[in-house]
Amino acid sequence: MTVEAHKETLEFKAEVSQVLDLVIRSLYSNKEIFLRELVSNASDAAEKLRFEALSDGGLYEGDAELRIRVEVDKDAGTLTISDNGIGLGRQEVMDTIGSIASSGTRRFVEALSGENAKDSTLIGQFGVGFYSAYIVADKVTLISRRAGLSAEHGVCWESDGRGSYTLETVEKTTRGTDVILHLKEDEKEFLDSWRLRSIIGKFSDHLALPVEMRKEFYGEEAEAKKDEPPEYEQVNRGTALWMRPKSELTEADYHDFYKHVSHDFEPPLAYAHNRVEGSNEYTTLLYVPKKAPWDLFDRDQKHGVKLYVKRVFIMDEADKLMPHYLRFVKGVVDSDDLPLNVSRELLQHNRKIDTIRQANTKRILSVLETLATDDAEKYGAFWDEFGRVIKEGPAEDFANKERLAGLMRFSTTPRDDNTQRESLDAYIERMKEGQDKIYYITADSAAAARHSPHLEVFRKKGVEVVLLSDRVDEWLVSHLTEYKDKHFQSVTKGDLNLGELADKDEKEAKEKAAAEHGSLLERLKTALGERVDAVRPSTRLVDSPACLVVGEYDMSANLARVLKAVGQNAPDSKPTLEVNFDHLLVKRLEAETDDTRFNDLALILFDQAQLAEGGQLDDPAGFVGRINQLMLKMMLADN
Numbered sequence: 001m002t003v004e005a006h007k008e009t010l011e012f013k014a015e016v017s018q019v020l021d022l023v024i025r026s027l028y029s030n031k032e033i034f035l036r037e038l039v040s041n042a043s044d045a046a047e048k049l050r051f052e053a054l055s056d057g058g059l060y061e062g063d064a065e066l067r068i069r070v071e072v073d074k075d076a077g078t079l080t081i082s083d084n085g086i087g088l089g090r091q092e093v094m095d096t097i098g099s100i101a102s103s104g105t106r107r108f109v110e111a112l113s114g115e116n117a118k119d120s121t122l123i124g125q126f127g128v129g130f131y132s133a134y135i136v137a138d139k140v141t142l143i144s145r146r147a148g149l150s151a152e153h154g155v156c157w158e159s160d161g162r163g164s165y166t167l168e169t170v171e172k173t174t175r176g177t178d179v180i181l182h183l184k185e186d187e188k189e190f191l192d193s194w195r196l197r198s199i200i201g202k203f204s205d206h207l208a209l210p211v212e213m214r215k216e217f218y219g220e221e222a223e224a225k226k227d228e229p230p231e232y233e234q235v236n237r238g239t240a241l242w243m244r245p246k247s248e249l250t251e252a253d254y255h256d257f258y259k260h261v262s263h264d265f266e267p268p269l270a271y272a273h274n275r276v277e278g279s280n281e282y283t284t285l286l287y288v289p290k291k292a293p294w295d296l297f298d299r300d301q302k303h304g305v306k307l308y309v310k311r312v313f314i315m316d317e318a319d320k321l322m323p324h325y326l327r328f329v330k331g332v333v334d335s336d337d338l339p340l341n342v343s344r345e346l347l348q349h350n351r352k353i354d355t356i357r358q359a360n361t362k363r364i365l366s367v368l369e370t371l372a373t374d375d376a377e378k379y380g381a382f383w384d385e386f387g388r389v390i391k392e393g394p395a396e397d398f399a400n401k402e403r404l405a406g407l408m409r410f411s412t413t414p415r416d417d418n419t420q421r422e423s424l425d426a427y428i429e430r431m432k433e434g435q436d437k438i439y440y441i442t443a444d445s446a447a448a449a450r451h452s453p454h455l456e457v458f459r460k461k462g463v464e465v466v467l468l469s470d471r472v473d474e475w476l477v478s479h480l481t482e483y484k485d486k487h488f489q490s491v492t493k494g495d496l497n498l499g500e501l502a503d504k505d506e507k508e509a510k511e512k513a514a515a516e517h518g519s520l521l522e523r524l525k526t527a528l529g530e531r532v533d534a535v536r537p538s539t540r541l542v543d544s545p546a547c548l549v550v551g552e553y554d555m556s557a558n559l560a561r562v563l564k565a566v567g568q569n570a571p572d573s574k575p576t577l578e579v580n581f582d583h584l585l586v587k588r589l590e591a592e593t594d595d596t597r598f599n600d601l602a603l604i605l606f607d608q609a610q611l612a613e614g615g616q617l618d619d620p621a622g623f624v625g626r627i628n629q630l631m632l633k634m635m636l637a638d639n
Contacts, residue, residue, distance in 0.1 A: 007168035010094070031187070033265075034136055035070075035196070036203035037129035038081045038179055040260060042068045043207050044316075045085025045177060049147055052086065059086075059147040061175055068211045069232065070200065072191045077183050079137075079190055084176040087146040090155045093167065097130060097142070097157060129263070130179075134161045136190055137181035143170060144177040197235050206241035206257045210234040240308075242285040242332050246273055258287045261306060262330040266290050269382055270367050271331075276359065280352050286331035286364060288371075292385040296328060303327035305360075308334040321357050325392040326364055333360070358399075365403050372407060372423075380421055383409045387420060391472045395479040405483045411446065411467045413455060418446035418467070424483050432463055434500030437489040440466035442473050442558045448614035453544035454491045460542050461501060465491060474559040492613070494552030496539050506539060513537040513581050520590045521579075527602035528577065538578030545583040546609045548575040557615055577606060600626045 046066040053059045069082045088096065133140045138160060145154040154172030159165035181190075189195055193216060200211050212232040217225050225231075241249065241257045255267040262268075268287040275283045286305065295301040304319035304327070321333050338352060372379040383390075393404040409420045412427065427438060439458060443449035449467040458465050468477065481488055514521070514537050524535040533551075541547060550556060554573040563569070579586050589605070592598040607623045610616075617623050 007166060009164055009166050011164050031135050031190075032199045032203070034132040034181075035081075035190075035199050036260070037132045037263075039068060039070070039200065039204045039207070039211060041129060042081055042083035042085060042177070042179075043204075043209060045083050045087065046209055047085075049084075049086040049175075052147070056148070059175075061147065063174075066209050068207075068209065070196055070211065070213050070235075072193065072196070074191050077188065077191070079181045079183060079196075080178055081181075082176065082178045084174060085147075087149075087175045087177055088144040088155065089146040089149065089153065090167065090169070092146070093142070093144065093155050093157050097165075131161075133179065133181050136183055136187040138184045139182040141180040141182070142177065143172060143180070145172040145175050147175040149175075200235050203256065203260065205236045206253070206260065207236055207238065208240040210238045211236040240332075240334070242273065242283050242334060249273075254285075257285070258330065261332065262287065262289060264289060264291070264330075268330075269378065270371055272363050272367050274363060280335075280355050281337055282333060282335040282356055284331065284333050284356075284360060284363065286329055286360060286367075288364065288367060288382070289328060289330060290381070290385070292328060292389075296386075296389065305329065305331045305333055308332060309338045310334075310336060320353050322360055322364075323357065323393070323397050325389055325396055326361065328386055328389060329360075329364055361397065361400060365400060365407065368407055369403070376421075380409070380419070383420060388470050388472050391470065391476045395475055401480065402483065405480055411450075411469075413450070413459065413465045413467065418450070418469075422466075427464060427466065428484060428486060430464055431486075432461070432501060435463060436486065436499060438466065438483065438486050439463060439489050439491050440468055440477065441491050442468045442477065442556055444471075444558055444561060444614045445469050451612075452492075453547045453609075453612050454540050454549075456542035456544060457496070457498075457540050458491065461498075463498075463501060471562060474556065474562055490556060491540070492548075492556060493550055493554070495536075495549075498539075502539070510537050510539055517581055517590065520581075520586075523598065524577065524579070524602050524605075527599045528606055531574070531606060532577045533574035535577045535579065538580050540578060541580035541583070543583075544580060544612065545585040546577055546579045546605050548606075548609045548613060548615075549578055550575050557613060561615065577609065579605075600629065604630070 046068070049059060050066065053064075063084060066084060069080075071080045071082070072078070073080070140159060140161070142157040143154060144157075145151070151171050151173050152169070154170040156168045156170045157165060158168075183190060193213065197213065200213075204211050211234065213235050215231040215233045216222075241253060254271055254273070258268045258271065259265060267290070269290045270288045271286065273285045302317040302319060303324075304315075304317035305321050307315040307318035307321060318333065319327070322329055333356060335352070335356065368379070368382070371382065387409060390404060390407060394401045397404065405424055408424065410422050410424075410427075411418050411420050412422045415422065424438065441449050441452055441454060443452060446467065446469045449469045455465055468474075477488055477490070517537070521535045521537075525532065528535070532548075538547065540549075548557065550573060557575065560573075581587070581590075585605070589598065589601050592601060604623070604626050607617050
């Protein structure tokens, strides 16, 4: 059949133009990355065909030998990367090359600004690997046909990256995709065969299908073969790296493979390579990255490891093989006995998947435990990147709650800075004699936690308190209630009971204060009305006049603020105001005989207590007005 000509010129979407502009103008380092990205895309296309052909063998079109070819044309100045994979239809070309997910592109553009403007290593992390071609090319032509469509449904895409592209219907007898790079004048080094072979060996040696280039002949042999069809040879090893024995692999091999699966140019922090045999046979190669990906907390972004079954690619982001709190882990799982027609739905109900998931979890936790023991500095860097994600673990993975707690790091009151480096094991070792609880405070910032008035009695007694200021910490302490038989106790909840740490004299002093200052407590409760549940003497305070406390089983004030910030309603609960009778302000308040002034001072005391714990005032203007009146009276008194 003849091809019905259908050619049109289309404009790139705005976000694509931004990316292309950055690629063309700003990216100069690590030029080799373009070949890694294009070969990787070709490999993905071949794997997708292999997967779809499980249910429709006709997609092979009589050619089941999948491969990638890299060819140069020195006369034309072009470099071509071809594959016989799944290919693309016309609409797929428009959807995948004419546009990019705007949120990812926005972050990509931000990441490639300022000092990072020349960092081409970021390119693969944002799903824009195809555009890396423009690092070395001033024009790119893509010719593709999707497997299963007839020859006349080929499509040709072409652009110089300057804002528009052409799309044309062409005839293509073979399935798959050809990406033709018209190299810039100063990039002709990539027409050198040995240069290309070196790059392919560096980045693509592990691909589980062959990358081929033309055989090169010299002298008389070249003359004899010049009229014969070209011969091709495989230039990569073409063996799945994870299936090779550990004894054959070097650290460089593992690092290169990590860069392929993660699109990260830095080596991993740690990795684990294991072969499991028995009733459920599979191989895993799992990596812990050094840096958190930009989309780690993007709820819409999928995460997971690559799933293979008998070296057949099944799924790129198999999230059922790893718990969500380990979503930063990269790598490969290759099973020998999962059903080949496995689908996302089947993964949710397959017992073997559960077994693999549990084993993967334990393996990664073991890697992290070893890292924490052997290299505290490196583990500290890991915690800074991924600590907030690990803190999600106890709510999701009850079976490993204790191990996860042991891996966690926190900031505590004795530290001079807010870095999270203290383990719960170290905290327990330093506990005071008679201390039977792990004391903690939650706040919306590290400064608010560290300077909270609730900590005053603990500092006085030299009792260490864990400072929690990550948003996830409220979620953590609601599920992690004890560690090694030591219960967690919030210092902002309930009537403070220090157990054996409390002096008998302190208890008696509190009871005596409640009796002696009963009238002040009643006046404060009357002045504050429905704002508080009660007013009582404090055993927490040393230097501050007052603080707010919620009930033992009530929601913390910080959690209520977090819920409010995300648009959820927190349960109504009134705090208790605790006052320090030894403070001069409280003594002055007790001596106040003017009811109006007393009420104003009581409200100021209450609002200050709210502000001290990071809360927001219901009536900021009223608070400012009362402070101004107080200041004016003081100034007039001085005059």
